[in-house]
């Protein structure tokens with residue numbers, strides 16, 4: 591079973607984000623694998639282990655720093671990677687351009703399935719998986735929480751999470767799958783895995799070399815943080831009844847919710 595995982599490096603969820611124009615200021619950020627992409631990496635490795643054969647290829651569009659996340663995925667157990675290291679393209683890419691360059695990098699590769707995260711937690715577009723399927727002319731199944739492949743690798747039976755329930759679908763392979771939380775429990779990279787990852791091959795490409803020049807169709811006009819939260823109000827005193835009355839008064843007159 592040969593699989594491809596599209597991996598995006600994003601700011602760690604605990605990072606205090608600052609905005610610089612229409613993008614996130616890069617300084618002081620701890621960069622990590624997009625959490626949904628960790629499920630994608632784990633699932634690809636599990637499928638390889640289950641079948642006892644095949645390879646997992648990581649494909650990532652991102653600047654120099656993305657190599658750290660690529661190496662982490664290789665340390666988890668992926669076999670090789672394609673790093674589209676092209677800041678000029680990445681700095682202007684929208685979801686369409688991103689999917690176009692990923693599709694171009696994937697086209698020549700031999701694969702049964704492509705795994706992505708259901709969304710990148712920084713830009714939250716949730717568009718790349720479906721666009722990638724369309725560009726490669728193969729089906730795309732989103733929000734996957736369970737994945738099973740037929741022994742002959744001709745099709746997959748997949749459970750999707752939907753509002754208030756589950757949906758089971760069957761799809762011919764090759765196909766694109768986007769991972770939802772619950773698909774698996776991603777492993778940590780082991781020390782031997784980290785050592786081995788240093789020697790695994792990473793093919794470095796750029797957009798022009800892949801024949802892609804698509805600029806953004808969507809232009810970000812503005813980016814802003816939510817307004818700072820006001821300080822909370824503490825109702826003090828020893829008398830519970832008086833405090834409850836003060837709370838009710840504040841909720842009625844100041845917050846206006848009762």
Ligand SMILES: Cc1cc2nc3c(=O)[nH]c(=O)nc-3n(C[C@H](O)[C@H](O)[C@H](O)COP(=O)(O)OP(=O)(O)OC[C@H]3O[C@@H](n4cnc5c(N)ncnc54)[C@H](O)[C@@H]3O)c2cc1C
Pocket residue numbers: 596597598599613624626627630649650651652680681682683684685686688692705706707708709710711712713714715716717718719806808809810
């Ligand atoms: C400097 C900068 C400038 C930008 N300018 C624009 C702009 O002008 N217009 C605009 O619309 N957007 C812009 N973006 C947003 C950026 O292009 C998006 O990150 C990209 O379009 C993908 O959208 P998403 O990250 O929300 O992906 P989603 O569709 O939410 O991602 C779903 C999955 O797709 C895969 N994926 C996504 N991105 C990558 C990647 N780079 N490499 C490998 N796999 C990936 C991952 O598996 C991910 O889990 C900019 C971003 C940066 C950093």
